[in-house]
Amino acid sequence: MNTNEPIEKNLTRLAETVSLRVSEKAEGLETLKAYMAQTRVPVRSPFAWLHAPSMRYMSAFMLFVVVSGTGAVSVAEASRPGDPLYGVKLRVTEPARSALIFDKEEKTKFEIERVDRRLKEFSLATLKSPDKETTALIKESLAESIEQVSKDVSELSASGEADKALNANTDIKSVLSAHSLVLREVSERNPSSAEDIASIALSVDSGIAASENVEQGIEDALDSSLEDGSAVEEQEAETEGSLTGVFSQLLEEAASIDVEDRAEIDESLTYIYETIAEARDARDEGSRKEAYLLYLEAKEQLDSLITLVEADRDLGIGVIGSDN
């Protein structure tokens, strides 16, 4: 240390030595992005009580559920079809959580997550031949969530937020389409559950049709939402974040993915990269709508891919590479 220099200068120089390495910062950013991609279902932050001490937004009913039944709520959330608290999860805890979300876009995302969860739970349950009551419960919850998403999409579109409406509509369509393929495979392997599967598949197909019905209308209204360019940036970040998340997941599961599936996954990823490259070109050329739609398309493909990879893993069925 140069003792002729004031100590303040030496302290400032010390900052140059105590820094993150380039690789550490890059790794941290990827971890953060993957975390952000996975935490789109809003949860109550552990710090929320420090900054929002008032419980004014919580009705007495929800307070009762959370405070007096805290243990029951946690167990309910983890329950699966056939568990005693599964009905509580579908009819009480999830709707209560949804009611605590005030942002329309976030609420819609939460409901889409519910649809995805329901269909995953149902497909897993078919391995053990679900009872009629469980199927009816799942069908009821599915129908409610799909209807809620459809309503939210209309409201977002009507309020001039066509980009958010299109995003949500694309998300629900990609979730339902991927699960439609899964249900087809599951039905072939479990003929004894064919009737129950057909009943759920009907709700899924109906949801796909509804989202396709409104898609063009929302796309036509997109221009005004894209005027300031921030929607394109947000979609780009969401798509890139999703790509990172998918990559991380594929890396983790690489050992369990067979050779045939790897080829199919590579093909899907190649298409996705090409779409993202086209989106970047469109963005650079100033074609905001085209860029937005391409990023959205890439995100839809990523969501479908990961749904199929997970179904392949969890159900042991060859869904990857199934045709529509």
Next chain:
Amino acid sequence: MGKITETAFIKAYDEYADEIFRFCAFKLFDREKAQDVMQDSFMRTWAYVAAGNEIENLRAFLYKTARNLCVNEMVRGKTYSLDEMQEVVGFDPEDSQLESPEDIAEASMLMQNIATLDDAFQEVLTLRYMNGLAVNEIGEILGEAPNTVSVRIHRAIQELKKRMHL
């Protein structure tokens, strides 16, 4: 600032990760722990944002979160060897901007002396000289009046000089 988008938050990581890491490093004197706490600070802040909460000053919020998390990790009254300080400094031949290993040794010695100061003095020195925050910004993070912060900075410098026999 209000509601924060994902893009804005990722930009904030790019801007503030280094200084939050440095802040934690000068509290914990453990490179790996400092990285973990820095990362945890960003993730918890994002969880708070994703829950629908708004943040007026993201930088200050990150510092406060990191500060709270460091409290749980700090080992009080510990003395640190030069080797331990060198690990925190984190010399990497591939991307170090320092000129020589002697610079590393000197930096480590300065850190060793900083580590002997009171937490309150360490804090203000880190925020003021290493992270370049203004007195009023430091006041917001620590919940103190700017004048109090100025006095503390002055006293911290005097104490550090005394320990280094300057």
